Amino acid sequence: MKTILLLLLTSISTAHAEPKTCKAFLGGSLNKNPISIPDPKVIYPDGSGVSKPAKWQGELKPVAYIAPLPVEVECGKPYLDIKFESLSATGLLPEAVVTLPWEMMTESGKLKKIPSETIYGYGSSYDYPFPPTSFETTEEISISNPLPDGITDVCKAHKINLILPITQKATIRPDPVFAQYFMTTPDGLYSWDSSASPNGVETELKLENPYVNIICDSTWEYEATFEWPFEFNQMDGMCKGGVERTMKLKGEFALIEDNKITGYIEVTKPELITHGAVTGSFSGKDFSSPVEGVIYNDESGKSMVDLEFFQGGDGINFNFKLSCFGGDLNHTQSSVVVEYLKILNFDGEKMNPMNPGFFMLDSNGEEKTFVVDKGGAGIITIHRTWKKKN
Numbered sequence: 001m002k003t004i005l006l007l008l009l010t011s012i013s014t015a016h017a018e019p020k021t022c023k024a025f026l027g028g029s030l031n032k033n034p035i036s037i038p039d040p041k042v043i044y045p046d047g048s049g050v051s052k053p054a055k056w057q058g059e060l061k062p063v064a065y066i067a068p069l070p071v072e073v074e075c076g077k078p079y080l081d082i083k084f085e086s087l088s089a090t091g092l093l094p095e096a097v098v099t100l101p102w103e104m105m106t107e108s109g110k111l112k113k114i115p116s117e118t119i120y121g122y123g124s125s126y127d128y129p130f131p132p133t134s135f136e137t138t139e140e141i142s143i144s145n146p147l148p149d150g151i152t153d154v155c156k157a158h159k160i161n162l163i164l165p166i167t168q169k170a171t172i173r174p175d176p177v178f179a180q181y182f183m184t185t186p187d188g189l190y191s192w193d194s195s196a197s198p199n200g201v202e203t204e205l206k207l208e209n210p211y212v213n214i215i216c217d218s219t220w221e222y223e224a225t226f227e228w229p230f231e232f233n234q235m236d237g238m239c240k241g242g243v244e245r246t247m248k249l250k251g252e253f254a255l256i257e258d259n260k261i262t263g264y265i266e267v268t269k270p271e272l273i274t275h276g277a278v279t280g281s282f283s284g285k286d287f288s289s290p291v292e293g294v295i296y297n298d299e300s301g302k303s304m305v306d307l308e309f310f311q312g313g314d315g316i317n318f319n320f321k322l323s324c325f326g327g328d329l330n331h332t333q334s335s336v337v338v339e340y341l342k343i344l345n346f347d348g349e350k351m352n353p354m355n356p357g358f359f360m361l362d363s364n365g366e367e368k369t370f371v372v373d374k375g376g377a378g379i380i381t382i383h384r385t386w387k388k389k390n
Contacts (some may be wrong), residue, residue, distance in 0.1 A: 021217060022073040022155045023252070025264045026084050026141065027290045028166065028210035034059035035203050037172070040097050040181075041196035042119070045188020046104055051196060057118060058094030060172070060198065062135065063128070064314035064335075065089050065207060069288050070264055073214055075155035080212060084141040087168045087205050090314040090335065093131040096120045097181045097192055104187065119190050121181040127314075128334040131178040133198075134315060135170040135205050143212065155216050158256045166207040172198045177319065177332040213262055213290060215254045220305070220365075222251035222265070224384035226340055230377065232278060232322055239324035241276025247340060251291060253307070261293035265310055267337060270318075280320030282336075287312050294355075295363055303363040306355050309345040313337025347372040348382050361386050 037060050041051035068085040097119045103111045121131040143162065151157045174197055181192040226247040233240050247270040253263030266288045274280055289312035298304050318336040322329040345351075348370040349359035365388045372380040 022075055023070040023215055023264075024073045024082055025070045025213045025215075025288060025290055026068060026143075026207075026210065027213060028065065028162075028207040030062055030065035030089055031165075031206035031208050032062045034061055035091075035172075036060075037198040037201055038196070041193040042097060042099050042181075043191050043193055044099065044102060045185070045190060046102065051193035052102075053100060055098045055100070056094040057096040057098045058130070060091060060093060060133070062089055062091045062205070063132075066285075066315050067288050067290070067312065068141070069266060069286060073155055073216075075153060075216075077154045078152045079147055080143060080145040080154050080157070080160050082143050082212070084143070086137040086139055087141060087166065087170070087207060088137060088315065089135045089170075089205055090128075091133045091135060091172075092123070092128065093121060093133055093174055093179065093198075095130045099190060114187055117183060117185060117190055119181040119183045119192065121178070121192075123178055124332060124334045125339070127338060131174060131180070132317075132334045133172055133174040133179070135203070136173055137168045137170045137205060139168055141166060141168070145212075155214060157214055158262060160212045160214070162210040162212065166210050168205050170203055170205040172201045172203060174199055175317070175332070175334065177330070178334070213264070215252055215263060218252040218254045218263065219261075219389060220251075220253040220263075220363075221387045221389055222249075222253065222307075222384065223387075224249050224344065224382055226270075226344065226380065226382050228340075228378060228380045232276070234322065234324055239277050239322070241274065241278030241322060243278055243280060243320060244273040245318075246271045246273075247337065249310070251310075253291065253293065253305075255295060259295045261295060261305065261307070263291050263293070263307075264288050265291055265312075267312060267341075269316055270337065270340075272318075274320070277323050278320055279323070280318070282316060282318055284316030284337075287315070293358070305361045305363045306352050306358040307361060308358050310341045311338075313339075313341055343372055343374075343380060344370075344382060347380075348384070364388055 040054045042054040043051045066088045099117045123129045228245040231242040249267040251265040270282050293307040314335045316337045318333045352358045352360045367385045370382040
């Protein structure tokens with residue numbers, strides 16, 4: 001009778017046990033070899049209005065891999081069988097267009113030889129000094145891979161190095177705001193013919209040394225809300241407006257072996273509220289990024305966690321327009337979330353001078369609010385929580 005009762009209790013306990021929750025993240029390094037694109041065309045100041053051949057100075061370069069959001073893992077399988085959303089990345093168009101020499105008729109009826117001109121294109125930041133572009137793919141990333149030796153359940157494999165690189169066909173999509181090259185000379189205006197741009201050209205993206213990190217029943221959770229308002233006041237108060245930018249991120253982290261920590265952050269595309277003479281939007285999509293860390297005791301014996309700086313945000317652009325009596329002022333900032341995360345890393349969290357590239361957290365959890373004054377760019381408030389879950 002005792003045996004039957006024990007079996008019954010075990011069955012009830014198993015039926016109500018919480019299922020293991022595991023998520024997988026796809027990491028790797030983007031192949032940054034230059035990509036060939038068709039020669040550009042330029043409208044010369046010859047009065048014809050017809051674009052003519054020119055040459056690129058520089059190359060189209062991939063810049064950053066945009067990691068897809070983590071996906072759930074089906075435990076119990078002796079191999080990795082999983083799908084992620086399509087591969088995407090950012091890049092830079094060549095830094096300049098070089099025109100070909102040509103001839104023009106002067107008022108005196110003589111032919112004047114015009115030498116070639118170099119027409120530069122510009123981005124919006126140190127990381128994107130030249131016109132930015134994106135690479136879009138539509139195919140899901142399907143992965144089937146064996147587990148490391150000695151592991152028979154995919155959920156017990158903290159990191160799985162994939163056998164082959166991930167390669168997908170991609171379409172080049174230059175940023176419509178920055179995809180322009182023009183220059184005014186004594187002979188007239190040169191302008192790039194954007195209809196002859198590499199927009200829509202197919203190429204190939206390759207993620208090298210890919211790996212899948214798997215996290216089950218995370219030990220810590222990190223959450224942060226980033227608020228950055230700004231007010232415009234132009235023309236002695238005649239033109240006013242403002243923006244309120246809000247970004248949220250969440251991280252999951254697990255202690256996997258010895259003192260090692262692995263995890264990831266998920267970052268949502270910032271939200272924007274505008275008023276007055278300002279309109280705008282954020283382009284791009286939510287993303288994730290891997291984060292490694294360690295747990296240790298400091299000099300006082302207190303248990304601490306070091307997390308490496310949060311990274312990512314390429315491909316999320318901030319676009320706004322200020323409409324006043326004198327016309328519209330349009331502005332775009334490329335990959336702004338890269339800078340937002342740098343503000344959190346350097347101006348918010350406390351860096352560890354003994355472990356460069358990492359910031360310090362109390363392993364038992366803590367909650368803080370950071371106020372960062374960016375001078376003429378406004379005041380940022382970051383509220384974050386760091387919780388120990390189990």
